[in-house]
Amino acid sequence: MKLTVFTHSMFARMLFSVTLVLSLLIALVSYALYYSFQRVTIESISSTSANYLLQTSYGAGYMNDNARNFALSIFANPNTNALMYNVEEEGVTELIMEMDRIQALVKANSFVHSVYVYNKKQHRFLSTVNSITNREDDFFDKEAAAMMQSPNAELRLKPIPRILSNDNHPKETRVLTYVIYDNYSVKGGVDGAVIVNIYSDYLQNLITSYNMGNPEMSGETFIVDANSHLITDAKNLNEAEISTLMGTISAQEGKPEGKAGYTTTVLKDEKVLVAYTKSEVPSWWFVRVHPYSVILKSTAYIKTTTLLISIVLFMLGLLLSFIVSRRLYSPFGKLVGRVRGLVDSPASRAAETFDEVELLNKVVSEAYALKRDSQQMQRNERLKSLFTPHAQPLSSLQALLDKYRITLQLDEGYVLISYRIDYFARFMSDFNERDRDLLRYAIGNAAGETVGRNRSHQVIDMGDDILMHIVNVEEMDGEELRSAFAQGVKELQEWCLHHLKLNISAAVGEKQEDFTELYSGYQKVVSLSQYRLVYGHGCLLFADMLSGRAIEASYKIEPAEEQQLYEALVGGRLDEARSLYAGIMSKVTQHSYDAMMSNILYLFYFVHNTMQTMERNSIDKYQLDFHAYLRQMSQVETMDEVHALFDDIFTEIASAITSRKNNRSSILMDSVLKYIETNYTDPGLCLDTVAAEMKLSKMYVGKLFREAYGQSVADYIVEVRMRRAIELLNEGGKNKTLIDILGEIGVENKKYFYILFKKKMGVSFSDYRLKHLNLVRIDEDDE
Secondary structure, three states: OOOOOHHHHHHHHHHHHHHHHHHHHHHHHOOOOOHHHHHHHHHHHHHHHHHHHHHHHHHHHHHHEEEEHHHHHHHHHHHHHHHHHOOOOOOOHHHHHHHHHHHHHHHHOOEEEEEHHHHHEOEEEEOOOOEEEEEEOOOOOHHHHHHHHHHHHEEEOOOOEEEEOOOOOOOOOOEEEEOOOOOEEOOOOOOEEEEEEEEEHHHHHHHHHHHOOOOOOOOOEEEEEEEOOEOOOOOOOHHHHHHHHHHHOOOOOOOOOOOOEEEEEEEEEEEEEEEEEEEEOEEEEEEEEEHHHHHOEEEEEHHHHHHHHHHHHHHHHHHHHHHHHHHHHHHHHHHHHHHHHOOOOOHHHHHOOOOOHHHHHHHHHHHHHHHOOHHHHHHHHHHHHHOOOOOOOOOHHHHHHHHHOOOOOOEEEEEEOOOOOEEEHHHHHHOOOHHHHHHHHHHHHHHHHHHOOOOOEEEEEEOOOOEEEEEEOOOHHHHHHHHHHHHHHHHHHHOOOOOOOOOOEEEEEEEEEEEEHHHHHHHHHHHHHHHHHHOOOEEEEHHHHHHOOOOOOOOOOOOOHHHHHHHHHHOHHHHHHHHHHHHHHHHHHOOOHHEEEHHEEEEEEEEOOOOHHHHHHOOOOOOHHHHHHHHHHHOOOOOOHHHHHHHHHHHHHHHHHHHHHHHOOHHHHHHHHHHHHHHHHOOOHHHHHHHHHOOOOOHHHHHHHHHHHHOHHHHHHHHHHHHHHHHHHHHHHOOHHHHHHHHHHHEEEEEEEHHHHHHOOOOHHHHHHHOOOOOOOOHHHHO
């Protein structure tokens, strides 16, 4: 009974905790159930709306196809061509017969409102409504007449929403107009055209029929074109509200679900659910608006029911919390009593008050402190502290060595050696944490038996893939020291490969005399070990191996090399890209580790940006997973792995470009390439001349060329000319004047040539001749 105060205190805390957890759990579950049901309801309505809008879009697409086919069938008829292009008027009988034929087609297709046939030369409209023959100036459909004078090629055979009215039918009729023509008049406008007007009511009836088939669907449905012009009526919405809706939908278009989905907005101070889908042909938005108040009516009952159930569960939870707390406290109280009997004095046990939690915490903390203070657990962590930036006095170091019985002699010289586990990513994936610790421990023991044989030494596990080895050396120096360590490290590497199936790379630092400079030596040997990148797995590195290496960290790949590699990749020239890459890397690997890595990463992102540029300039996508390559790049340890990674990227790029070139336009593009490479000496060679030779429009040729090769015709002509200019310089640069070279590559303007040359090569023309051909520098004024 002496524990009643704190017993009840602990019990109250447990009761409060259990009650709080249970209450939160009930509240969260209730909210989750209600939210889930509401979400399911919204998604169900959205899914139903999506299917409904999809069916509507299919119907609209079917109507569009029928309208286009109807217009094409009339336009392609030879008799219609005569009506469009005859200079002299036909006989009345022929005219009536032909218009009767068209009128019969209109009547046979209930969705067709009317057909016009326009003849520029006779300034005449033939129409299936009102008068058959109409003078252009007197034609009742002024908007159609204006279309003939100012045609828009982008709207040819595409639905144009309009509203028609005439004297015989003053009621406005919403129609979709399709215009088809093929010849432009020299006087402006078109020579002849067929204009077909389709009832928009067809789509409205389609929407109404789907509504009748889906009585649970409520809300407003309408169709708008890409310019937000209404195709069908929106009875309950004004223009401003429609504009607001389309703005909300347009904001979703850039997202993955942008062409179909649902979103929410506010109309008339009421939250609404907006379902939408977009058809490609024609480019129309199909939109359905549902008031949230209607949607959530079905969830109101669920909300009330859920609240009542939550209250009942909470009351039951209070009772359950009390019972559970009592059951949980019972063993806890017994444990506290036993612990107190073991650790407290009789006087302490007689005290009325004590803190049960504090008592248990004290016991556990003392037990953990005893374990933590054990020599075995602290040994490696204390030794790692030797390599911190803060130098320790020799007395502290000696005390640390004496404490852990380490035989290193602080008055003798020493060498630091780092061992790195090769293929570390595989090492991490193949073994669990305990196994990795055991393997590093085994490597350390083996290093002591091989490299540290007959010497005072200590191996320290630095974590991850590095172990540091401190080895005392006495009178040895120079080649004797190098030979001794080379033999020991070789034995260690062979042992690890044979027994542990692990590759080890090693880096041997220079001999040092002062143990207070351990951190400086540690930094140097870790930096040295990074050159495993160049020398490969299983290497043995000494400091003098880097004596001839450039140390500047600011080295950067030359722009001319970048440009040449870019052109090779864009052109799909795999062997050339490999050769250029090998040349770049032969220079990069002559510099410091930091310079190498920065240039390797720079080259990686350069290739990535090149692919993005090629994709932006083409309709094709190359499907290269650069994120996967980036993960591989972060794990590379040697240049062989770097080379293999870039070779894989180049091969995929070349394969994608080769596959793209084998499409149906490849024959035409081969002809274009052959023509350019044959006629580049012609100063007048350009896209216009190439298109004229191919007997195609320059826009079409230019578009196909960019899609096939990721660059314009003009850029390729410049590339061919510059490539040939460099060849001429290298073949006979001392014997050829600039005028001779310009004549052979089809360039007439010297200053323009200088600009192109410097852009491609990264240096001026005169600097290139001076550097590569050892020629006298040309007059700078010429550049």
